[in-house]
Amino acid sequence: MAAGYDIVDLQACRARGIRVCNIPSASAEAVAEHAITLYLAVKRRVVELHDLTRGGSEWPLKKTAIHRFGGLPMTSRSETLGIIGYGTLGKLVESTAKALGMQVLIAERKGNQQSVRPGRTDFTETLKQSSVIILCCPLDNSTRGMISETELQFMDRRAILVNVSRGGVVDEAALVKALQEHWINGAATDVFAVEPASASTSPLLADGIPNLTLSPHVAWYADSSIENLKRGIKSNIEGFVNGAPVNMV
Incomplete structure (x- = not known):
């Protein structure tokens, strides 16, 4: 398998002596690029303005489309990015964001208010201080439903939420409510609680x-x-055959 293993019942595998290996960070570079792409698409309302332009009526009628922004969008140098999940993916997002001139906050784990590590910012403070939040964390018992109504209400009204981690990290119904009631400015996701997603499985559709x-x-x-992935699969198989498994989870 690739990096994610949340679809595997690890407890059942261990009980049966089944070793589970993944390929960590195999796609981190691509996912980091996609995360920044989604952030920019939301901020600049690329999809909405594409549809408006192709519609062929609103722009000629109003002579402009800047009203669609609902306010002046910030340039990246004016933004603060909060990263939740600071593994390989989070670090790649950080380096790309800094290249764009963004200030970056690395969130401490949720619930660790009394033991914030050097270089980290309290989880709730990260939500409050950031104009962009990008989720880069795995899905496990500690992150399932981590972003719900409470967390979304902590965020700035100008903020953008981007999820490239796992769908279950975000309460999808809460996110819809946050967007409809304008608690936050916008959101983007590449992942869903149930996949493949459809209108019958996700309120986001x-x-x-x-x-x-x-x-x-x-x-x-x-x-x-x-x-x-090719290299990782080869390495995992060779490790198993040689009696020295690698990348066990």
Whole structure:
């Protein structure tokens, strides 16, 4: 398998002596690029303005489309990015964001208010201080439903939420409510609680949700990802055959 292993019942595997190995960070470079792409698409309302332009009526009628922004968008140098999940993916997002001139906060684990590590910012303070939040964490018992109504209400009204981790990290119904009631400026996700997603499985696919950009779990797809997966599979098989498993989870 690739990096994620949340679909595997690890307890059942261990009980049966089944070793589970993944390929960590195989697609981190591609996912980091996709995360920044989604952030920019939401901020600049790329999908909405594409549809407006192709519609052929609103722009000629109003002579402009800047009213669609609902306020002046910030340039990246004016933004603060909060990263939740600081593994390989989080670090790649950080370096790309800094290249754009963004200030970056690295969130401490949720619930660790009394033991914030050097270089980290309290989880809730990260939500409050950031104009962009990018989720880069794995899905496990500590992160399932981590972003719900409470967390979304902590965020700035100008903020953008981007999820390239796992769908279950975000309460999808809460995110829809946050967008419809303008608690935050916009959101984007490449992942869903149930995949493949459809209107019957995800409230994010309902009509009329403002400033929401979606992609169908393709952030991982790139030439480097495929090469990394090939090497990782080979390494995992060789390790198993040689009696020295690697990348066990």
